[in-house]
Amino acid sequence: GAGVSQSPSNKVTEKGKDVELRCDPISGHTALYWYRQSLGQGLEFLIYFQGNSAPDKSGLPSDRFSAERTGGSVSTLTIQRTQQEDSAVYLCASKRRESYEQYFGPGTRLTVT
C-alpha cells in the first residue's frame, strides 16, 4: 500500500518567511510524528499526535514552530519567521496505535537562505 508522503520534497525560502510542510500518513495509522534531521543535531523529535488527544509538543524548539492535524489524518508543520538554523530535513512518521513500529516519509529538505 501507499507509504507516508510528504510535500514539498524540497523548499528554499528566505530568512523571515513562513513555510508550511505537509504530511500524509499511512491510511489507518492513528499516530503521527514529526522529526527533524540536521547536521548539527542528528534526528530530533518535534511533535506527536495520537488520535484526538492533545498533541505532545515537547520537542518543538521554539514558539515559531507549530503543527496541526486535521481530521486525524493530514498534518501540517508550520515554521514562522524562518531562520537559517531551521535548515534541515523534516521527517514525518506514522504508526498504528497498537504498534511501536514507525514508518517514515521521504522528508522535506528545507533550506533557509
Place this chain on the structure above:
Amino acid sequence: AQSVSQHNHHVILSEAASLELGCNYSYGGTVNLFWYVQYPGQHLQLLLKYFSGDPLVKGIKGFEAEFIKSKFSFNLRKPSVQWSDTAEYFCAVIGNFGNEKLTFGTGTRLTIIP
C-alpha cells in the same frame, strides 16, 4: 532522559568483511530498541527491532542485533557486507511509553568498498 550513543561515526569496509556497529542507550526502564537504515537518496527504513524475548533478533538483508541488558547495548552485526549495504545506520530507543517517540543516536555512515 533517555539517550543513545553510536560511537562509530564513519566505518569503511571492503566487501565480504564482517560488520559490527555499536549502540548504547541510557534509560533505566523497559526499552524497545530499533535499527533504522537510510540508503543514499532514500527514506528511513526499519532494519530490525527488539521488544522482548530472544535478545538476538534478525532483520532484513542478513542483519542481526543482540540486546545485552547488562551492557545497555544493542549492537548491529552482519557477517559479510555487500556494496549495497552502503548507507547510514541509526540506532533508536523508545523508553517513554507516553508518546512513544524515538530517540535516535547520531548515526553511523557505512561505506563499503567493492
